Amino acid sequence: MASHNASGHNEEHHAEGMYVPFTSQREVVNDLVTKHDKISDKWLSGVAAAGFLLVLGVIGFVMRVNDGVSDRMVWAYYAMMFSFILTTASAAPMVAIAPRLANAHWRRPVSRVAELWSAAGIFSLLLFIPMLWILPPLTDGRRSLWFYNSDDPFFSKVPVYSPHIWTTAALLSLAALGIMLLWLSAMPDLALMREHSTGWKQKWSARLSGRWIGTTEQWNMLHHRMGIVGALYFMMLVFVHYLVSTDFLMTLVPGWIDSLYPLTHAANSLQAGVATVILTMFFLRKFGGYEDYFTLDQFWAMSKLLFALSLLWFWFWFSSFNVFWYGKKPSEQAVLKYLMVGSYQPAFMAGFILSFVTPLLVMMWNRVRKSFWGPTIMSVAVLAGTFFDRLRLYVAAWSYPGVGDYRVDKHEIPFDSIPAANMPGVPDVLIVLGVIGGAVLFYLLAARLIPPVSIWEQKELMLYKLHKAYHRTEVLVLGKPR
Amino acid sequence: MAKRSVLGLFTEEQVDEAGDALEALASAGYTTTEYEVLTGTPYPEGTFGEAEPKHKLFRWPLTGAACGFIIGLVLTAGSQLAFPLVTGGKPILSIPPMAIIMYEGTMLGAIIFTIIGILLESRLPRLFMGAYDKRITEGYIGVTVTTEEDRIPRAEEVLKQSGAGDITRGWESK
Numbered sequence: 001m002a003s004h005n006a007s008g009h010n011e012e013h014h015a016e017g018m019y020v021p022f023t024s025q026r027e028v029v030n031d032l033v034t035k036h037d038k039i040s041d042k043w044l045s046g047v048a049a050a051g052f053l054l055v056l057g058v059i060g061f062v063m064r065v066n067d068g069v070s071d072r073m074v075w076a077y078y079a080m081m082f083s084f085i086l087t088t089a090s091a092a093p094m095v096a097i098a099p100r101l102a103n104a105h106w107r108r109p110v111s112r113v114a115e116l117w118s119a120a121g122i123f124s125l126l127l128f129i130p131m132l133w134i135l136p137p138l139t140d141g142r143r144s145l146w147f148y149n150s151d152d153p154f155f156s157k158v159p160v161y162s163p164h165i166w167t168t169a170a171l172l173s174l175a176a177l178g179i180m181l182l183w184l185s186a187m188p189d190l191a192l193m194r195e196h197s198t199g200w201k202q203k204w205s206a207r208l209s210g211r212w213i214g215t216t217e218q219w220n221m222l223h224h225r226m227g228i229v230g231a232l233y234f235m236m237l238v239f240v241h242y243l244v245s246t247d248f249l250m251t252l253v254p255g256w257i258d259s260l261y262p263l264t265h266a267a268n269s270l271q272a273g274v275a276t277v278i279l280t281m282f283f284l285r286k287f288g289g290y291e292d293y294f295t296l297d298q299f300w301a302m303s304k305l306l307f308a309l310s311l312l313w314f315w316f317w318f319s320s321f322n323v324f325w326y327g328k329k330p331s332e333q334a335v336l337k338y339l340m341v342g343s344y345q346p347a348f349m350a351g352f353i354l355s356f357v358t359p360l361l362v363m364m365w366n367r368v369r370k371s372f373w374g375p376t377i378m379s380v381a382v383l384a385g386t387f388f389d390r391l392r393l394y395v396a397a398w399s400y401p402g403v404g405d406y407r408v409d410k411h412e413i414p415f416d417s418i419p420a421a422n423m424p425g426v427p428d429v430l431i432v433l434g435v436i437g438g439a440v441l442f443y444l445l446a447a448r449l450i451p452p453v454s455i456w457e458q459k460e461l462m463l464y465k466l467h468k469a470y471h472r473t474e475v476l477v478l479g480k481p482r
Numbered sequence: 483m484a485k486r487s488v489l490g491l492f493t494e495e496q497v498d499e500a501g502d503a504l505e506a507l508a509s510a511g512y513t514t515t516e517y518e519v520l521t522g523t524p525y526p527e528g529t530f531g532e533a534e535p536k537h538k539l540f541r542w543p544l545t546g547a548a549c550g551f552i553i554g555l556v557l558t559a560g561s562q563l564a565f566p567l568v569t570g571g572k573p574i575l576s577i578p579p580m581a582i583i584m585y586e587g588t589m590l591g592a593i594i595f596t597i598i599g600i601l602l603e604s605r606l607p608r609l610f611m612g613a614y615d616k617r618i619t620e621g622y623i624g625v626t627v628t629t630e631e632d633r634i635p636r637a638e639e640v641l642k643q644s645g646a647g648d649i650t651r652g653w654e655s656k
Contacts, residue, residue: 025494025523025621188619192522195616213614214624219524220535221603228539228596235593459523459621 021292025459032458033196035289036451042287043444050441057434061130063427069133076398077391077428079134079248081435082127084390086244087265088383089439090124091237091273092117092280093178095302096185097230105478106301108461109293112454113284114277115185118178119446120439125175127435132164135248136404142251143410145243163247170240177233182446184226187212188456204449241266252397253338255331255412258323264316271309271355272386275379278302280443282376284452293453296370303363303375306382310359317356334413339396343421347392354385395422487628488637489520489613490646494621501530503625503644510640512627517637520614520624530623542599543592550591554584613652 022028067074095114099107137160138148146162149155159165190209197205212218245265250256278299285294321340324332340348358381368374399422402408424432464479492500500519507517514533519525527534558580566574618624625646627637638649 029522029620188522192619195619211611213611214520214522214618215518216521216527216532217518217535219521220527220537223524224537224539224603225600228600232593232596456523462621463523463525 022462025462028458028462029192029196029455031292032451032453032455033192035453036193037197037201039448040287040289043448046287047441047444050437050444053433053437054441055434056430057432057438060427060430060434064431069130070404072134072136072403073399073401073422074427075130075134076395076422077424078127078431079131079398080390080394081432082124082131083244083248083394084387085120085124085127085435085439086240087269087386087390088272088276089117089120089443090174090178090240091269092120092276093181093233094237094270094273095277095305096181097234099301101227101230103480104301105461105464106297108457109290109453110277110281110298110302111457112185112450113280113452114273115178115182116443116446116450116452117273117276117280118175118182120442121175121178123438123442125171127438128168128171131248132168134398135163137161138163139406140402140404140408141406141410142254142403143257144251145246163243167240167243167247170236170243174233174236174240177229177236181226181229181233182450183208184222184229185454186450187222188214189451189454192455193451201449237269238263238266241269249393249397252403253335253400253413254410256335256339258320260316260320260323264320267309267312267316268355268386268389271306271313271382274302274306274309275382275386278306278375278379279383282372282379285372288452290453293458296372299372299375300370303369303378306375306378307359307363307369310356310363310382314356314360317352330415331412334415334418337415338400338413338418339392342418344392344396347388347395347421351385351387351389351392354381355389356385358385398422484631485628486631486634487612487626487652488634488641489615489624489626489650489652490638490641490644491615491617491648491650492623492625492646494623496623496645496647497525497529499645500623500625503641503646504530504532506640506644507625507627507637510636512629512633512637516629517625517627520618520626522619522621537603539599539603542595542603546591546593546595547588548591549595550587550589551584553591554587555580557587558583611652613650615648615650 022031061078064074064078069075092114096107096111100111138144138146138158139150139160141150144163146158147155148158148160148162187209190205191212191214193201193205194209242262242265245262249265250258250261281294281298281302284290321336324336338344359378362374363369363378368378397403399419400413401419402410466477466479467474468477490503492503504517504519508514519530519532559575562574562576562580568574612628613626615622615624625641625644627634627641629637634651641649
C-alpha cells in the first residue's frame with residue numbers, strides 16, 4: 001500500500017510518476033502560490049544570464065545597423081533567428097491547445113508552461129520590425145504570392161509592399177491571439193492571486209482578473225472561449241508560417257517552387273514547439289521546484305508527441321525532395337545543390353540527423369521515452385536540428401546575390417555558379433545569442449506575473465482523481481470531465 | 483428596491499450540502515436568477531443541481547460558414563456565368579475549381595462570425611462583485627443569493643439550515 005507523509009504526499013505513486021500527490025484543493029493552492037511568490041536565486045540567475053545574452057544581441061544588432069540595410073547578406077543570420085523564434089517559441093502554445101481539447105489529464109501542468117511562450121510572441125514581433133526594412137519591395141522582379149507584375153497595366157497596381165503589410169497583420173493577429181489565450185487561461189489564477197498576493201503582483205492581478213468570481217456561467221464561458229481562441233491560434237499559426245516561408249524565404253531563392261514547403265515550415269514548428277515545452281518542463285522541474293507536477297507521465301506523453309512529429313519531419317522533407325530530385329530540371333537541381341548538397345551541406349546534414357535520425361533511433365525505445373533525461377536530450381537535439389535547418393535555408397536565401405536588385409534574374413540559379421556559404425561573423429554570433437536570451441528573458445518575466453503551472457487546472461484534477469484499493473495493490477482512478 | 487447579496491460558505495467536502503442549499507432556496511421561492519454557485523475550480527456541470535448555463539456560441543460559426551459558402555458559390559458561379567469562357571472543353575460551371583473558393587469562403591465566414599459571436603456572447607463584464615469570500619479560491623464553495631433587501635434574512639436562514647459555515651453580506655446594486 002502506498003505510504004502517505006504529513007503533507008498528504010503519496011510517495012510511492014510520486015516515485016512512479018503518477019499525478020500530483022495532494023488530496024485537497026487547499027494543499028495545491030498553498031503549494032503553488034508559495035512557489036510562485038518566492039523569488040528564487042535560480043530565477044534571478046536565469047534573468048541575469050538571459051539579460052546578458054540580450055545585451056550581447058543588441059550590440060550585434062547595432063553593429064549590423066551600422067552596415068545599413070541595403071546589403072541583405074549581412075542580415076541573413078538575423079532573418080534566420082527571427083524564423084527560429086517563430087518556429088520554436090510561437091509554436092509552443094499549440095501544446096496547450098490540442099491536448100486540452102482532447103480533455104487529457106496529463107497536460108494539466110503542461111498547458112500553462114506552453115501558453116507562457118506566447119509572451120515570446122511579443123518578442124518575435126519586435127524582431128520582425130527590422131525585417132520590414134530588410135525585405136525589398138516586389139519591384140526587384142522576384143516571384144511572389146501577390147500577382148505583382150510591373151509590365152501589366154492591371155497587376156502593376158498591386159502594392160509593392162504587400163508581403164510587408166500582410167505578414168505584419170498576420171503576426172500581430174498571432175501575437176494578439178496568443179496573449180488572449182494566455183490571459184483567458186490565467187484569469188482564475190489571477191483572481192486567486194488578487195486574493196492571496198501583495199504589492200505590485202496583487203495590483204496587476206486585480207486589474208487583469210477583472211470581476212472574476214467563479215460563477216458557473218463564467219466557468220462555462222471560459223471553457224468555450226479557450227476552445228475557440230485556441231482553434232483560431234492554430235489557424236493563424238499555419239497562416240503566418242505560410243506567409244513567412246513564402247515571402248521571407250522561398251521567393252528569395254530563384255527556382256525554388258514548392259507548394260508543400262509552407263506546410264513543412266508549419267509542421268516543423270509543431271515539432272520544435274513540443275521540444276521547447278519539454279525543455280521548459282525539465283528546467284521547471286530541475287530548478288523551479290515543480291518536481292511534484294512534472295512527473296514521468298508528462299514527459300512520457302510529450303515524448304510520444306515529439307517522436308510522432310519527428311517521423312513527420314522526414315515525410316515532409318522527402319515529399320519535397322523527391323519532386324525536385326525526380327524532376328531533375330536544371331533549376332531544380334540548382335536549388336538542391338544550393339540548399340542541400342552544396343556549401344550548406346554540413347548544416348543540412350546536422351538538421352537531418354538531429355531533427356529526424358537521432359529521435360528515430362533513440363526514441364523508438366519506450367525506456368527512453370518514459371524517462372526524464374531521454375525526452376529532454378532529444379528536445380535539445382530537435383531544437384539544434386531546427387536551428388541548423390533554418391540556418392541552411394534562411395541564411396542561404398538571404399545571402400543569394402541580387403536580392404533586391406531588379407537587374408539580377410530571379411527565376412533560376414545558374415547551375416555552374418552556386419554561391420558559397422555565408423559564414424557567420426562576430427555580430428551574427430552575438431545576434432544568435434541575443435535572440436535566444438531575449439526569448440528566454442520574456443518567458444522568465446511573464447512567469448513572474450502568471451504562475452507557470454495552472455493552479456485552477458490542478459485544483460480541478462482533485463475532483464477527478466481517486467486512489468482506490470484494487471486486490472493487493474492500489475490504483476489511481478481518473479474521471480473524465482464533460 | 484435596493485438589491486443585496488448574501489453568501490453562504492461551504493467547505494470543499496460539503497459539495498452535497500451546497501447542492502442541498504440550492505434545492506432549499508428553490509423551495510423557499512427564490513428563482514434560479516437569484517442564486518448561483520461560486521467555485522475556485524470548474525466542477526462538472528450539474529454537480530450542485532444548478533441550472534446549466536445556456537449559450538448560443540455554436541450558432542455563430544454555423545451561420546458564418548453558411549454565409550461564406552453562399553458568397554463563394556455566388557462569386558464563382560456568377561463570375562463564370564457573366565464571362566462564359568469555355569476552357570479545354572470543360573463545362574462553364576466547373577465544380578473542382580469552384581470548390582476551392584467555396585471552401586475558403588466557408589472558412590473565412592466561420593472565423594469572422596465566431597469572433598463576432600465571442601464578443602457578443604461574452605456580454606458586459608460583471609459590474610458589482612456582491613458578497614464574496616477569498617476562501618473560494620482555496621477550494622471553498624460559495625452559494626450566493628442576490629435579491630431584494632427584505633428577502634435577505636430568509637435566504638440567510640436557508641443557507642444556515644443547509645450547513646453553510648460562514649454567512650457574509652454584500653452590496654450588489656442599488
